[in-house]
Amino acid sequence: MPILLLVTIAATIVVVDQWSKYYIQAHMAPGMSIPVLDNIFHITYVLNPGAAFGILEHQRDFFIIIALFMLVLVCYFFSRIPATFGLMRLGISLLAGGAVGNVIDRIQTGYVIDFFDFRIWPVFNVADIAIVTGVGCIIYTIVFMSFPSKTGENSR
Template sequence: MIVVLLLDQISKRWVVDNLVMGETFQPIPALVPFFQMTRSENTGAAFGLLPQAADLFLIIAVVVVVALILFYRQIPDHARFTRFGVGLVCGGALGNALNRLEYGAVVDFIHYQIPGVISNVSNLADHAIVIGVILIVIESWRADPDERAAQSRRVMKQDRSIGDD
């Protein structure tokens, strides 16, 4: 979580210090137009959805991180993909939350595109969140049915005990 958060914040700071809004930098000219760095900001969710709900996304990020930290203790030691995935999701969510607090928007700069098919500008935090969720899903598919049922019972028991406080 800490490594993701640090790398995300360092990379975004470099972008803010070195690129003006909308400016493009081509770190690897051979990859243009498929990959470049373009400074952009996003007040909404992924793909710019609901830009007017920036405060809501900040609250959601904090709630998700707190819930995942509480959930982390319930993850079996052998569930390495899930443990690593939760760290990636938390680091990414915190990175974007810090941007919302500092700039009122998330700093995006990783611009990849397939001309005529897709064009997207994102950041390291976004990628950490996506990879983290994928790892958690893969682990859940690999878990045997008895372990999934036991884990569900542990989570439900944890939820009930939180509500009793």
């Protein structure tokens, strides 16, 4: 996958994430919930001061530093990933786009705006979907793809 396409994917994630959060903020009050499928799926406006499942609440600076450090690592290592590992490159692009989307929220408000509510899972957002999908792509690549060894043979 060309780098320009992957940067475009990451940027698209950021734009869609920020637009969806803006829409929720403009049309709902924090805590408000709109049933889409009653007791199955709701749109619920939540201000999350922590990470997944609300862990490490109110550690805004920590999350911003980690996200920025991760983005520096992505920029450094991205070009070193062979072009044949397109799924890993896609995963990193999704992860980066999602991280940027959530770090924008943390910088602006100290919270991440979440709104997809399946009632059996913590409320999440577009950036979270991109992050989880990206990590899944990366893990899949690491587990199931063959990597060239230093001796020239492919190994797992």
